[in-house]
Amino acid sequence: xxxxxxxxxxxxxxxxxxxxxxxxxxxxxxxxxxxxxxxxxxxxxxxxxxxxxxxxxxxxxxxxxxxxxxxxxxxxxxxxxxxxxxxxxxxxxxxxxxxxxxxxxxxxxxxxxxxxxxxxxxxxxxxxxxxxxxxxxxxxxxxxxxxxxxxxxxxxxxxxxxxxxxxxxxxxxxxxxxxxxxxxxxxxxxxxxxxxxxxxxxxxxxxxxxxxxxxxxxxxxxxxxxxxxxxxxxxxxxxxxxxxxxxxxxxxxxxxxxxxxxxxxxxxxxxxxxxxxxxxxxxxxxxxxxxxxxxxxxxxxxxxxxxxxxxxxxxxxxxxxxxxxxxxxxxxxxxxxxxxxxxx
Amino acid sequence: xxxxxxxxxxxxxxxxxxxxxxxxxxxxxxxxxxxxxxxxxxxxxxxxxxxxxxxxxxxxxxxxxxxxxxxxxxxxxxxxxxxxxxxxxxxxxxxxxxxxxxxxxxxxxxxxxxxxxxxxxxxxxxxxxxxxxxxxxxxxxxxxxxxxxxxxxxxxxxxxxxxxxxxxxxxxxxxxxxxxxxxxxxxxxxxxxxxxxxxxxxxxxxxxxxxxxxxxxxxxxxxxxxxxxxxxxxxxxxxxxxxxxxxxxxxxxxxxxxxxxxxxxxxxxxxxxxxxxxxxxxx
Amino acid sequence: xxxxxxxxxxxxxxxxxxxxxxxxxxxxxxxxxxxxxxxxxxxxxxxxxxxxxxxxxxxxxxxxxxxxxxxxxxxxxxxxxxxxxxxxxxxxxxxxxxxxxxxxxxxxxxxxxxxxxxxxxxxxxxxxxxxxxxxxxxxxxxxxxxxxxxxxxxxxxxxxxxxxxxxxxxxxxxxxxxxxxxxxxxxxxxxxxxxxxxxxxxxxxxxxxxxxxxxxxxxxxxxxxxxxxxxxxxxxxxxxxxxxxxxxxxxxxxxxxxxxxxxxxxxxxxxxxxxxxxxxx
Numbered sequence: 068x069x070x071x072x073x074x075x076x077x078x079x080x081x082x083x084x085x086x087x088x089x090x091x092x093x094x095x096x097x098x099x100x101x102x103x104x105x106x107x108x109x110x111x112x113x114x115x116x117x118x119x120x121x122x123x124x125x126x127x128x129x130x131x132x133x134x135x136x137x138x139x140x141x142x143x144x145x146x147x148x149x150x151x152x153x154x155x156x157x158x159x160x161x162x163x164x165x166x167x168x169x170x171x172x173x174x175x176x177x178x179x180x181x182x183x184x185x186x187x188x189x190x191x192x193x194x195x196x197x198x199x200x201x202x203x204x205x206x207x208x209x210x211x212x213x214x215x216x217x218x219x220x221x222x223x224x225x226x227x228x229x230x231x232x233x234x235x236x237x238x239x240x241x242x243x244x245x246x247x248x249x250x251x252x253x254x255x256x257x258x259x260x261x262x263x264x265x266x267x268x269x270x271x272x273x274x275x276x277x278x279x280x281x282x283x284x285x286x287x288x289x290x291x292x293x294x295x296x297x298x299x300x301x302x303x304x305x306x307x308x309x310x311x312x313x314x315x316x317x318x319x320x321x322x323x324x325x326x327x328x329x330x331x332x333x334x335x336x337x338x339x340x341x342x343x344x345x346x347x348x349x350x351x352x353x354x355x356x357x358x359x360x361x362x363x364x365x366x367x368x369x370x371x372x373x374x375x376x377x378x379x380x381x382x383x384x385x386x387x388x389x390x391x392x393x394x395x396x397x398x399x400x401x402x403x404x405x406x407x408x409x410x411x
Numbered sequence: 412x413x414x415x416x417x418x419x420x421x422x423x424x425x426x427x428x429x430x431x432x433x434x435x436x437x438x439x440x441x442x443x444x445x446x447x448x449x450x451x452x453x454x455x456x457x458x459x460x461x462x463x464x465x466x467x468x469x470x471x472x473x474x475x476x477x478x479x480x481x482x483x484x485x486x487x488x489x490x491x492x493x494x495x496x497x498x499x500x501x502x503x504x505x506x507x508x509x510x511x512x513x514x515x516x517x518x519x520x521x522x523x524x525x526x527x528x529x530x531x532x533x534x535x536x537x538x539x540x541x542x543x544x545x546x547x548x549x550x551x552x553x554x555x556x557x558x559x560x561x562x563x564x565x566x567x568x569x570x571x572x573x574x575x576x577x578x579x580x581x582x583x584x585x586x587x588x589x590x591x592x593x594x595x596x597x598x599x600x601x602x603x604x605x606x607x608x609x610x611x612x613x614x615x616x617x618x619x620x621x622x623x624x625x626x627x628x629x630x631x632x633x634x635x636x637x638x639x640x641x642x643x644x645x646x647x648x649x650x651x652x653x654x655x656x657x658x659x660x661x662x663x664x665x666x667x668x669x670x671x672x673x674x675x676x677x678x679x680x681x682x683x684x685x686x687x688x689x690x691x692x693x694x
Numbered sequence: 695x696x697x698x699x700x701x702x703x704x705x706x707x708x709x710x711x712x713x714x715x716x717x718x719x720x721x722x723x724x725x726x727x728x729x730x731x732x733x734x735x736x737x738x739x740x741x742x743x744x745x746x747x748x749x750x751x752x753x754x755x756x757x758x759x760x761x762x763x764x765x766x767x768x769x770x771x772x773x774x775x776x777x778x779x780x781x782x783x784x785x786x787x788x789x790x791x792x793x794x795x796x797x798x799x800x801x802x803x804x805x806x807x808x809x810x811x812x813x814x815x816x817x818x819x820x821x822x823x824x825x826x827x828x829x830x831x832x833x834x835x836x837x838x839x840x841x842x843x844x845x846x847x848x849x850x851x852x853x854x855x856x857x858x859x860x861x862x863x864x865x866x867x868x869x870x871x872x873x874x875x876x877x878x879x880x881x882x883x884x885x886x887x888x889x890x891x892x893x894x895x896x897x898x899x900x901x902x903x904x905x906x907x908x909x910x911x912x913x914x915x916x917x918x919x920x921x922x923x924x925x926x927x928x929x930x931x932x933x934x935x936x937x938x939x940x941x942x943x944x945x946x947x948x949x950x951x952x953x954x955x956x957x958x959x960x961x962x963x964x965x966x967x968x969x970x971x972x973x974x975x
Contacts, residue, residue: 119866139869152867155859156885165881169872213871419875423787430784434845437838438805441817448820497716500709512713514954519720521946524906525925526939530723533730533936538738540726547740572720630810633906637925647812654816655911662820669816676808 070095070253071116071221076125078111085111087277088125093221096251098244100264103274104300109257112274113223116255117146130220140169145214146223150230151206153198159185159209160194166217184212187246204235211243215250222247222254228263240267261301265289273297275410290330296410298328303366305329305377308409315372316352319345324406331379333403336367339394349404351376351397358391369395445673449666462667472649472668478560479646480675483628485564490571491579491621495613497572498580513580519573524633531557531566532638563643566634571624578623582616582690619686626679629672646672724943731936749933750941759938762923769833769919770902773840774895777848782891785852786879790862803849806842811907814839818912831916839908844898851897855890859883889956896949896956903945 069092078086085108093099101109114120116127118139126135134142153162163184167177185191188208198206207227214222224243228236244267247254258264264271265285273281273288273296281293292298298306306328312320343350353371360366365386367378376397380386389395452459466472501512522530534541535557545553555561586609594604632647646668653665731749733742753759788796806814818839822830829835861883868878906921914922920942927934 117866117870119870139866140872140874142870144870146867146870148863148867150860150863152860152863154864154868154882154886156882165868165873166871169877217871423791426783426787429780433780433838433841434802437818438802438809438842438845441814441821442805442809443817444821445813445817448816493716496712500712503705503709504713512717514950515717515720518947518950519724521900521904522720522724522943524904525921525928526727526942527723529924529928529935529939530727533726533932534723540740543738543740569719569723572716626807630813632810632812636907636910637928647810650812650816651907651911654812654819662816666816666820669813673808673813676810676813680804680808 069093070097070130071255072126072128073112073116074126074128076112076115076122076127078108078115078120078122085277086115086122089277089279090125091272091279091282093253093255095253097269098247098254098256098267099270099272100256100258100268101272101274102258102261102264102300104259106276107274108277109274110225113146113225113255113257116221117144117223118142143217143220144223145217145219145221147207147210147214147225147227149226151198151210151227153206153209153213155198158195158197159190159201162198162209163212163216166213170217180216184216187215187249188212188242203231204239207231207239208242211246215246215252220253222252224254224256226257226259228258229260236263243267265301273300280410291405292328292407294408294410295326295328298405298407303331303377303379305331305334306407307374311374315374317349317371318351319349321401321404321406326407326409328405328407329399329403331366331377332364332381333399334376334378335398335400336369336378336380336389336395338388338396340396343396343398348401349399351399353395353397355389355391355393355395358389369397371397442673445666445669448663449670451663453661453663455663462664463671465664466667466671471644472646475644475646475649475668476671478644479629479672482560482564482567482645483625486567486571486628487621487624489568490575490624491617493568493572494575494579494620495583495617498576498583501576501580502583502586513577516573516576520570520577522573523570523631525637527566527570528634528637531562531569535562535565558638558642560643563635563638566638567628567631570631570634571627574627575620575624578620579616582613582620586612615686615690619683619690622679622683622686626676626683629675629679727936727939730932731940733933736932749937753934753937753941756934758918759920759923759934762918762920763941765833765917766903766920769836769840770899772833773837773844773902774898776837777841777844777898778891778895781845781848782852782884782887783879785849786856786861786883789853789856790865799849803846806846811905811911814842815908815911818908831913833913833917835912836909836917836919839912840902840905843905843908844901847897847901848894851890851894852887855887856883858890859886861887892956893953896953900946900949903942 071091071093073089073091075088075090076086077084077088087108089108089112091099101112103109111120115122116129118134118137122135126133128134129142129144154165157165160181163181164177167180172180181194182191185194188211190205190208190212193201193205198209201209210227227243228239231239240263246252256264256268265288268285270282270284271288272279275296281288281297283291288297289301292301292304295306298304306326308326309320309324312327339352341352351371353369353374353376355367356370356375357368358365359368360382361379363382364379365382367380367389369376369378378397448455449462450458450460452461467476501509504512533539535555536542539557542554545551555565557563557566590608591604594608599607630647632651635643635645635648636651650665650668650672653661653668729742730736732745732747734744734746734748736742788799818835819830822828822835829838864882864886865875865878868882869875873881903920906925909919909922910925913919918926920938924935924938924942927938
């Protein structure tokens with residue numbers, strides 16, 4: 068029996084169907100991510116679980132209880148907003164204690180719980196500071212603590228790291244994950260950043276225009292995208308239709324499938340070797356157009372009879388001989404040539 | 412999902428009732444009464460356009476309307492010109508000084524009506540300080556009769572300036588330094604910048620503010636009233652006289668004239684709204 | 695870096711000149727009023743014959759003036775208090791829960807500008823001069839109409855406050871944490887819009903103190919407020935008039951200074967994260 072059960076949830080804003088019979092199940096203690104671009108419905112779904120947006124149809128069950136008719140304050144969910152929504156008139160201590168006050172606890176009962184939380188988020192000594200005296204990362208941790216201190220049944224995070232800059236994001240997402248695992252908190256995380264999703268999730272739900280396109284572990288999603296949409300969204304997949312492959316210098320393309328995706332780092336590249344054989348995979352011939360340095364990865368834009376192909380290789384190996392203008396042979400192992408569903 | 416929010420909905424609407432009642436009693440109902448009254452005859456009965464006919468044909472009232480419009484137009488025009496120049500000059504100072512200057516403008520908007528009339532009387536009255544000073548210094552040509560149209564115009568211009576500065580300042584402040592720099596790098600002179608970029612960007616704000624200043628002057632009553640008791644034939648003064656005159660009140664005619672003034676003001680406000688929308692789109 | 699309108703110091707000079715001339719034009723009438731109030735006699739000479747504070751001594755012992763001040767205070771305080779009591783919840787509810795109503799409100803709130811003193815007086819006199827609502831001539835009609843006069847400014851001030859603290863999100867956060875709507879409003883919204891409320895109140899107070907047209911036409915001598923008192927003193931007692939004006943202006947100045955102080959206080963407004971700021975050790 069899943070801990071969180073969402074069944075056939077639909078929601079329209081005016082004529083726009085933002086959620087289209089969405090269903091998903093989450094196990095207790097899991098950290099799942101709703102991943103997708105702006106407008107795909109992920110935030111709407113999250114807010115529906117919190118009770119902030121009413122839904123048109125469907126049911127939402129948490130911990131075996133149907134919470135669909137309940138207002139937010141009775142749902143016992145925790146939510147961290149994108150802009151944290153810390154109460155500016157209260158210091159850190161009072162912000163964190165707020166939910167407990169609402170539960171009717173008195174000062175003596177509240178104190179140990181808040182102090183415990185302060186230790187977990189590593190902000191001891193900042194109890195009396197006000198939100199505008201804290202950095203972005205600190206505010207975010209207070210927002211997290213405020214929700215967690217009430218021991219909610221499920222924790223909802225609405226793009227909590229979007230407003231922070233890259234380095235802090237990476238540190239903070241690791242901290243969030245660590246805290247989540249420590250508390251075994253069932254968590255739903257919303258983001259548009261695929262790197263973020265791949266790094267911290269137990270499972271990812273990739274959303275597109277109000278439906279879930281694919282569900283799987285980060286590894287599954289990354290190595291086996293189910294559709295063109297997912298392939299284009301995750302990583303830097305090369306995505307081609309069968310028509311696009313006609314008449315190019317490519318041998319060994321399998322007979323089935325309409326649409327294919329290949330990861331840039333799965334392609335092996337060497338100086339042109341006309342005698343390359345396509346046993347076990349697909350062989351292509353082309354010319355290097357552009358080489359970009361992406362830190363520890365070198366990205367090659369290769370032209371295969373007019374078809375652009377992206378090939379990534381770890382820098383550090385001596386690749387000077389594969390500079391722009393070089394004629395090359397590409398080999399793609401059969402298992403890396405993924406057949407995917409076409410997206411409309 | 413439905414049950415709980417219907418109740419809350421009702422409570423929220425209930426809480427809005429005091430507001431609605433109040434504006435009904437003191438804003439909407441009086442306005443409606445004024446409108447209804449304007450279509451009645453002198454006894455307060457029937458339905459007639461007679462009041463409007465009188466208001467728009469009788470020389471006393473057409474003069475009043477004409478005088479008000481001219482006075483408002485002139486004071487708004489000069490007011491906006493001075494405001495734009497002053498506001499622009501303000502932007503050239505450091506933020507601290509800029510703020511002080513704007514604060515002074517803000518406070519001076521309160522110096523209007525009766526107090527302002529008094530101040531001008533001390534300065535430009537028959538025995539006014541500057542009247543006497545100019546005569547002493549042989550600058551008699553600078554002396555004017557405060558109790559004439561020219562005098563009134565000066566007083567109107569005076570109270571337009573602080574309001575004008577406050578309203579027009581945000582538009583001027585929006586003229587970004589970068590635009591001037593980019594323009595000069597592309598070869599434009601100061602004049603060309605203002606002609607092709609500055610003024611077109613400012614225009615909606617300026618027109619909108621002009622409109623507000625115009626409305627401001629059209630509705631002004633206290634100043635003219637205080638200077639010399641109803642010597643000036645202005646629309647608000649006429650209305651005031653008809654409605655609470657000591658001879659005998661003619662509320663219906665006053666209502667018609669008031670409604671005419673109301674329409675003029677609404678048009679001015681709508682123009683301002685339109686200009687604000689234009690300005691917002693430009694940014 | 696200061697912006698420069700024209701080449702170097704010529705431009706500088708122009709701006710200083712314009713500013714000085716405009717400021718002088720604005721301040722001189724007020725300054726001579728002050729001068730008059732501290733003069734002994736100033737009939738037909740360029741400058742006063744002597745200086746004295748007698749006018750103020752007389753004013754502040756004058757029963758009539760003191761009563762007028764008292765009435766103005768009472769009127770202003772009651773009106774503003776009622777306005778805040780009614781408008782704060784109203785604007786909160788409308789802007790958060792009734793967006794379509796808000797559009798209508800935005801227009802209604804601008805109506806007072808098209809119904810200035812005289813125009814409003816027309817309908818008000820007809821409506822309230824006779825039973826059953828014969829409040830013309832009393833403080834009540836002034837409270838009623840002044841509420842409407844300050845409405846645009848109160849609306850603007852409170853709505854902007856709600857926007858700048860991102861009231862919608864604060865309410866949501868509070869509700870998810872277990873607060874009911876009224877509790878959330880009182881504990882989380884109200885404290886954060888208090889500066890805005892106070893500023894709107896102070897500005898409204900100063901507006902009501904300066905209002906003459908309606909005070910004169912609707913009430914006049916039956917409930918003489920400061921501006922009406924001033925008008926009646928205008929032709930007869932220059933010293934009482936000028937001293938009254940200066941007192942009125944001192945009050946406006948005081949209210950304004952308070953507004954600045956509250957506005958500039960390091961307001962704990964809503965602050966979204968500032969990204970890459972280094973975490974202090």
